[in-house]
Amino acid sequence: MIKWILIAAFVASALYVHFRGRVRHRFSRQITDHSTFMAPINVLMYAFSRVPTTPFVDPDLFPELAPLRARWREVRDEALRLRELEKIKASEGYNDVGFNSFFRRGWKRFYLKWYDEAHPSASTLCPVTTALLREIPTVKAAMFAELPPGGHLHPHRDPFAGSLRLHIGLQTPNDDGCWIDVDGTRYSWRDGESVMFDETYIHTARNDTQEQRVILFCDVERPLRYRWTQAVNRWVGRHFVAAAASPNETGDRTGALNRAFGRFYALRLRAKELRKRNKALYYVLKWALLLALVVLIIRL
Structure with missing residues (x-):
């Protein structure tokens, strides 16, 4: 039960971040945007901000x-x-x-x-x-x-x-x-x-x-x-x-994130090469990995 409450809170926060403001990313881009993964923390920041949450x-x-x-x-x-x-x-x-x-x-x-x-x-x-x-x-x-x-x-x-x-x-x-x-x-x-x-x-x-x-x-x-x-x-x-x-x-x-980034970017360059050669395969693999991640989270 707690797991589903947390998942629901994450989804609600992510939707709030997506629809917040007048300008939005495409929904398909927002799903993989780094701000989506930070959405629960960010909603907390907005809710308790002592200054306006305007642009x-x-x-x-x-x-x-x-x-x-x-x-x-x-x-x-x-x-x-x-x-x-x-x-x-x-x-x-x-x-x-x-x-x-x-x-x-x-x-x-x-x-x-x-x-x-x-x-x-x-x-x-x-x-x-x-x-x-x-x-x-x-x-x-x-x-x-x-x-x-x-x-x-x-x-x-x-x-x-x-x-x-x-x-x-x-x-x-x-x-x-x-x-x-x-x-x-x-x-x-x-x-x-x-x-x-x-x-x-x-x-x-x-x-x-x-x-x-x-x-x-x-x-x-x-x-x-x-x-x-x-x-x-x-x-x-x-x-x-x-x-x-x-x-x-x-x-x-x-920082540690940037020390790891160089190694990660080598994989990113290979992904870009795959997208140039076979865009359909690139997106199939991308969404399959994302779906697998979602399934893994649900099963935890």
């Missing part, structure tokens, strides 16, 4: 972010210095599971921190920004992110609702041709301006201008109503999200 959230609700937002010019100086040194770049291997698909579309990044103390490379190259971040423990992850002319990110939703995403424009085209769309509403970045949104809504981005877009990208802990829900959020972040840490340079930490 965009007012960053003024997070007063601890004020020093970071106010000193954006100093942060920009460090980001532009990194660009000159060509340190804002794509991953050099299969060690960034969270953003691996973005690199093919021109997106680049330099990690400042990831659910831990700043990377050694960030502390050395960006002392002002990392010092500011160190004073704001609710910022769980931060990076400089670059989207070049013609770059774009496909529609996606992030897997975990324990944080909200803050973007601060550092060097942007200041043009409506460079934008992010969250659940059907667009925002165009501007130098020195901040925008915050819920990354578990489907979002996409494009830069159709001839200028680079460089932003400070932060994941800020979602405020929750009770200590126990906050404890759940931090436990998931510490034990699962932190495992996706990706290095900038040798000496930076690589």
